[in-house]
Amino acid sequence: MRELLFLNQYLIKYGKMMVWGIIFILLTNVFSASVPVLVRLGLDEALKQSLWITGKGDALASSLIFQTALAFGLGILLVAIIRGVCMYYMRQTLIVVSRQVEYDLKNRLYSKYQKLGESFYRKHMTGDLLSRTSEDVSNVRMYIGPAIMYFANMIFTFVVVIYQMAQANASLTVWVLLPLPFLSYSIYQVSRRMNLGNKQIQEQLSVLTASAQETFAGIRIIKSFGMENTFSAKFQSEGEEYKKRNMQLAKINALFFPMMLLLMGLSTLIVIYLGGKEVEKGAFTPGNLAEFVIYLNMLIWPVASLGWTTALVQKAAASQKRINEFLTAEEHQEVAGKPFVFDRDIAIQNLNFTYEGKTQPALKNLSLTIKRGEILGVTGRTGAGKSTLVQLLSAMYYSSQDAANVLIDGIPLQDINLHEFRSHLAYVPQDVFLFSETIRDNIAFGIESGEIADDELQLAVNAACLQKDIPQWPQGLNTLLGERGVSLSGGQKQRVALARALVKRADLYVLDDCLSAVDAETERQIIDHLSLWLKDATAIIVAHRIAPLKMANRIVVLEEGAIIDIGTHEELLHRCEYYRNLNDSQSAEFQ
Ligand SMILES: Nc1ncnc2c1ncn2[C@@H]1O[C@H](COP(=O)(O)OP(=O)(O)OP(=O)(O)O)[C@@H](O)[C@H]1O
Ligand SMILES: [Mg+2]
Secondary structure, eight states: OGGGGGGHHHHHHTHHHHHHHHHHHHHHHHHHHHHHHHHHHHHHHHHHHHHHTTTSOHHHHHHHHHHHHHHHHHHHHHHHHHHHHHHHHHHHHHHHHHHHHHHHHHHHHHHHHHHOOHHHHHHSOHHHHHHIIIIIHHHHHHIIIIIHHHHHHHHHHHHHHHHHHHHHOHHHHHHHHTTHHHHHHHHHHHHHHHHHHHHHHHHHHHHHHHHHHHHHHTHHHHHHTTOHHHHHHHHHHHHHHHHHHHHHHHHHHHHHHHHHHHHHHHHHHHHHHHHHHHHHHTSSOHHHHHHHHHHHHHHHHHHHHHHHHHHHHHHHHHHHHHHHHHHTSOOOOOOOOSOOOOOSEEEEEEEEEOOTTOSSOSEEEEEEEEETTOEEEEEESTTSSHHHHHHHHTTSSOOHHHHTTEEETTEEGGGSOHHHHHHTEEEEOSSOOOOSSBHHHHHGGGOTTSOOOHHHHHHHHHHTTOGGGGGGSTTGGGOBBSTTSBOOOHHHHHHHHHHHHHTTOOSEEEEESTTTTSOHHHHHHHHHHHHHHTTTSEEEEEOSSHHHHHTSSEEEEEETTEEEEEEOHHHHHHHOHHHHHHHHHHHHHHO
16 A cells, blocks of 8 residues: 555645535535435424314315425425535536546656666556556556545445434444445455456456467467467457456356345345334334434445445556656766767777676676767677677666666766667667657658758668669658558668768767668769768768678678677788678678
8 A cells, every 4th residue: 555655645735625525425425414304394393283183174284294205305405416516516526536646647657668768668568658657547546536436425425324324323323334244345355256257258358358469469470370360369268268258257246236235235124123222112203214214325325435435446456566667767867977978989898798687797897989970780690799889889778786887988887878879879679669750750760850941851871772763652750650550671771870970970970780681783972972971970880791791991790799800801801700701701602
């Protein structure tokens, strides 16, 4: 429950609304509790009149009684209307606050997500991130809204109703209240089981959704391997489990109302039996008896809601715990620092790096200096650590320990404002990611102002050799990508990502295998453009192909996370066997 204390800040923030909400709950109860009193007074008055007028003629008697009933009936109607208005405002304040808090919490989580680093995203799946902003936040909302509202309502109802009952007949009150704790406890147990059942259903639903999503995403592979039946069977068995869990919940749900009615009926029986005896003795009027039955009915729902809200609060506490886990996750602390300048070199000193959960290091004792204005090629077998190296260099993976070994102009990365640093960096990742926006917006993505001159865009488009692809797209560069737009070929995607980096006019370019899906002729043209484009910049180019590597001033050859050689193209041809083989195999291809 401690977790829920976190939400007090929101209760304070919306304190005024909450206080109004509580006032309306109080008013609602006061008006509700006056209904039974009116019933008693009306009934007793009518009875008195009927005794008094006995023998004075039926017509007179019935018209008198009718008038009394009409007057009290109208009174009850008026009270009910006022009560309805108060109830409306009770919900308009408390439930609205809960929606506000839901909105605030979602925004808070979303902006926290933006600040969390790579290591966080390696540990948590997208589905988990989403479920904490949706389901968990709505569980918490149920606490702020309905749970607090019904709880406050219950307290007021109890105070007002029990006070009035005790005024009328204290011992009967005790008898009536006796079964209520059982009712509350059993509703609590049922609600808890219902929540548990719901949770299991939710879990199974996400399994089912994930499985369906993966099936549709990979439908071509499934069909080409003829695996339709296997996947259908898998989906069916997961659906079966989902159905089973729903059936279980339906059984528990079915218990809820009969149980409530049973206990309610029991209490009513006690009231009528014991109250009837009191009436016989003359200690109680029939009006009192009717009043008691109504009181009892007024108590039932709050008593039931106590069990229900307790279960809600427990669920909210568990959800808030999950939300707090993310809200308190360590985020990268941006150093205020001076404006970032990069005019000397990037140095790596004895860099070791092991991915979490792995035993083999991805980088071993790596030292390297890249001068400003230099183009550095990086090659090596697949899995050698090339992508890891460039990601560490460009602060994609961040931990204070790694950062201490990467120095820019002698300053460790951890003392550099990363936002500043990244504004000087243009990065093409190995697995290209494009947004479902237009091609133009995807290219202009990294421009912070969002505005880009047409000729600048055109230059980048030309440099990435996208010009000749434009006629294929229905609206040229303004064609929408993604689910409702066109899909690009692998090589087109790579070149859009390259144009996105180039248009940034950065100081440092990191191109991770960005030409691997491009044909040799286009590759040659792009390399020509790149050598001009990168003239004043520093660049790290990862490649398996010799052609882009030849652009580099020096080439690093990695093997199992270590540098096995570093030198110019010619030097490596002479002394590095891996590089020579790479070169030979590729020149053989073109002969
Ligand atoms: N996110 C990750 N989590 C755990 N291990 C990883 C992760 N990314 C890479 N590795 C491991 O680190 C090692 C180096 O991977 P890296 O991606 O740097 O290789 P690479 O040289 O870029 O290979 P390729 O030429 O295929 O792109 C590999 O053994 C790989 O399995
Ligand atoms: Mg790689």
